[in-house]
Amino acid sequence: MSDRRHLDRLRRRIRAIEGGAREDGAVLALPSALAPVAGALPWGGLPLAHLHQVVGDPLDPAEAATGPAAALGFTALLAARLAASKGAAVLWCVRRGSVDDTLYAPGLARLGLPPDRLMIARAADDAEVLWAMEEGLRCPALAAVIGQARDADLTAGRRLQLAAEAGGVTGFLLAAGGRAPGGKGAGTTSVAATTRWRVVPAPSAPVGWPGIGPARWSVTLERCRGGLPAHWTLEWNDETGDLGMAAPLRDGSLDAPERRRA
Amino acid sequence: MPGMPLTDARAVFPALVVAEADPAADARALEALAEWCVRYTPWTAVDDWPAPGGGAGLFLDITGCAHLFGGEAALLRDLRDRLRGFGFSVRLGLADTKGAAWAAARFMAAGADEDDDIALLPEGSQRQLLMGLPVESLRLPPAVVESLKRLGVRRVADLDALPRAPLAARLGREVGKRLDQALGRVPEPFTPRAAVEPWRARIHFAEPIARTEDVEAATLTLCRDHHPRLEREGLGARRLVLELFRVDGTVIRRTAGTSRPARDPAHLARLFKEGLDDIDAGFGIESMALTLTALDPLGAEQTGFTRGAGTAPDAAERAAETARLLDRLRTRLGEANVLRPAPRESHVPEAAVTTVEAAGGGAPEAWPMLSPRPSRLLPRPEALEPVEPAAHAGAPPAVFRWRRRAWRLAVAEGPERIGPEWWRTPGGIPAPSVVRDYWRAGDEAGRRLWLFRKGSDWFVQGVFP
Structure with a gap:
């Protein structure tokens, strides 16, 4: 017993050293429907004042056409939950004229971001997106900052992380649509964020009528400081706005290994 | 004619237009005019002496400024023409002293015809010209003027001839002072409008x-x-x-x-x-x-009273x-690039969003909850290229090409019919060809698009998460 306590303490110390994160930092509690997700996170929820990376599948040609859609929905839901719990607004930074610069506010309102909780900054290039994100993260009056930049690297990630810690604002680096000038797919680079999620669309469950049913997303926690990777299929009900675990399909196809690309 | 009762005036001219006096507005207008006159000289002031028979006055000290306008006469003509252009009737007087100029404008500039409304008293000539004017021209209170007239003093010359001491004993020092000021024997202070200090x-x-x-x-x-x-x-x-x-x-x-x-x-x-x-x-x-x-x-705002790091900002x-x-x-990004979306009363998807200046006054209200809307809306609907027709008539094509990729639909839900807003278009009820039937469609992988049919053509307009 005492060995175990000792081990726990050591683990916490290592985590503190690794992450520079506050030991008892604030955490966004996830709804009970997402208990398995919360369980996989060592904080028991999404840690606030950290940088999180959410990517889609940059090699998917469909995503090149539409921009990351499922990843956007997942990020917006998390940010909306943050905004609601803090009673503050979310700043969304995009590159002017890119596929990301087509945010449609009535649709975002369905994801929980009403107009009074949303501000959009349109930057000229990736560097300016990162600058705007940093400014936003240093502003304690915001709940979260979402940014879509293509060429964020380790340095940029570190800067954003420091800004998030300084301002106490949670940052989301969301994959950007289109290819970076260097030819690398957007969102493939590591930015050393606290968590890294890959969210891609999943086939929705057939409904009993000729309809489209709730959206399903395949969510992979690829990287998590102090935690292990994990994968779930989540279902977003756009009528109620609830995100929950998807019920497995009858043929068990949900548990089939995901198509992965190295 | 000043002082005439309104009923008398109406009897003479029945179609008379009557306007209430608004002294406050008059004062504001005069103040504004004084500010405008700064184009001639920085020293301008509003005349606060109650003018006989209505009318208001301005003082301009043009010492050292006249040459910029081609001389005193040219300056006066310019000033008169511009003021007339504003719709004022103007009488101008220019003299060595403030008092003499006042008298010249009110009693020598008759205003009958061209150039008659300007009285320019040449340097040093004001003494003899003033002597012929009535005593009212000295800016004396009406009671004093009345007393002087009873004494038979009607002209400035008569007044100047009287011995000073008995005059001051009888009517106060004001009379002598005004006379001396008009003739330049004692200085009269000029109090210009307080200049607005620039920021x-x-x-x-x-x-x-x-x-x-x-x-x-x-x-x-x-x-x-x-x-x-x-x-x-x-x-x-x-x-x-x-x-x-x-x-x-x-x-x-x-x-x-x-x-x-x-x-x-x-x-x-x-x-x-x-x-x-x-x-x-x-x-x-x-x-x-x-x-x-x-x-x-x-x-006023309180600054520098740092709150503890742990307390939440209000x-x-x-x-x-x-x-x-x-x-x-x-x-850094420019005014137009920091926005806050706000609803607009329109059910045409593109028109339902307007942007307000972020952090403008009140928070905009929420959207009416319509049927599902995409989180991305293409700025312009893009036509798609059908490859394989739909199983049912009216449904979106089962396979189509859009943005250089084939899309194979698995599910589709619709239609939601959205017509143009005929009450905003001058033509009245629109033709069926401009009505859009919207479908939410998903492919096998779960990607979701917002499609619509207009006539027989299909378009992509949005992307659902």
Whole structure:
């Protein structure tokens, strides 16, 4: 017993050293429907004042056409939950004229971001997106900052992380649509964020009528400081706005290994 | 005719147009006119002596200014023509003293025909010209004028001939003083309008500066210079212009705006931070000026009372903090690129969103909850290329090409019919060909698009998460 306590303490110390994160930092509690997700996170929820990376599948040609859609929905839901719990607004930074610069506010309102909780900054290039994100993260009056930049690297990630810690604002680096000038797919680079999620669309469950049913997303926690990777299929009900675990399909196809690309 | 009862005037001219007197508005207009007259001389003042028979007056001290307009006569003509252009009837007098000019304008400029409304008293000639004028021309109270007339003193010459001591004993010192002032024997002070102090702070450097850090520090100093006056007058800056004067005579200008009035020097200085990175100082900057070109009232605010790190900021503090963030973003990204969406009453998807200035007044209300809407909306619907027709008539094509990719639909839900807003279009009820039938469609992988059919063509308009 005492060995175990000792081990726990050591683990916490290592985590503190690794992450520079506050030991008892604030955490966004996830709804009970997402208990398995919360369980996989060592904080028991999404840690606030950290940088999180959410990517889609940059090699998917469909995503090149539409921009990351499922990843956007997942990020917006998390940010909306943050905004609601803090009673503050979310700043969304995009590159002017890119596929990301087509945010449609009535649709975002369905994801929980009403107009009074949303501000959009349109930057000229990736560097300016990162600058705007940093400014936003240093502003304690915001709940979260979402940014879509293509060429964020380790340095940029570190800067954003420091800004998030300084301002106490949670940052989301969301994959950007289109290819970076260097030819690398957007969102493939590591930015050393606290968590890294890959969210891609999943086939929705057939409904009993000729309809489209709730959206399903395949969510992979690829990287998590102090935690292990994990994968779930989540279902977003756009009528109620609830995100929950998807019920497995009858043929068990949900548990089939995901198509992965190295 | 001044003093005539309204009923008499109506009897003479039944179609008379009557307007109530509005002395406050008159005073404002006169004040504005005095300010306008600064184009001739910086020394202008409103005449506060109650004018006989209505009419208001302005004093202009044009000492040393007339040559700029081609002489005194030319200046007077110019002034008269411009004032007439505004719709005023004008009489002008110019003399060596304030009193003489007043008398000249009121009693010598008759205003009957061309150039008759200007009385220019040549230098040194005012004495003999004034002597012939009635005593009213000396700006004396009506009671005094009345007494003088009873004594048989009608002209200025009569008054000037009387011995001073008995006159002062009987009618007060006022009479002698006014006479002396008109004739230039004693000076009459001229109190010009208080000039509006410009909102401009300057800083000069003993040695030209070139480093960005120095320029930033100087900007902060300039912002600090403005702060006490802003606080005293309860104002905050909305637009600022920073000028950097280079040694070689060129001027670099940077402007900044705030989304709500601000006067915190550190915040105002930060607005220029982004703009100062790329300045070319050349051989150095020898002086800088910060002008506030737009100001708005700003109540007193408590500053420097730092709260503990753990306490949550309250709503007002948060709003102020957000406004400061938006100012910084806007300065760098441009006014039009920092937005807050707001609903607009329209059911046409593209028209349902308008943008308001972020952090503008009240929070916009929420959208009416319609059927599901995509989180991305293409700025322009894009036509798709059907490859394989739909299983049911009216449904979107089962396979189509869009953005160089084949899309194979697995599910589709619709239609949601959205017509144009006929009450906004002049043509009345629209033809069926412009009505759009919207479908939410998903492919096998779960990607979801928002499609619509117009006539027989299909378009992609949005992307669902």
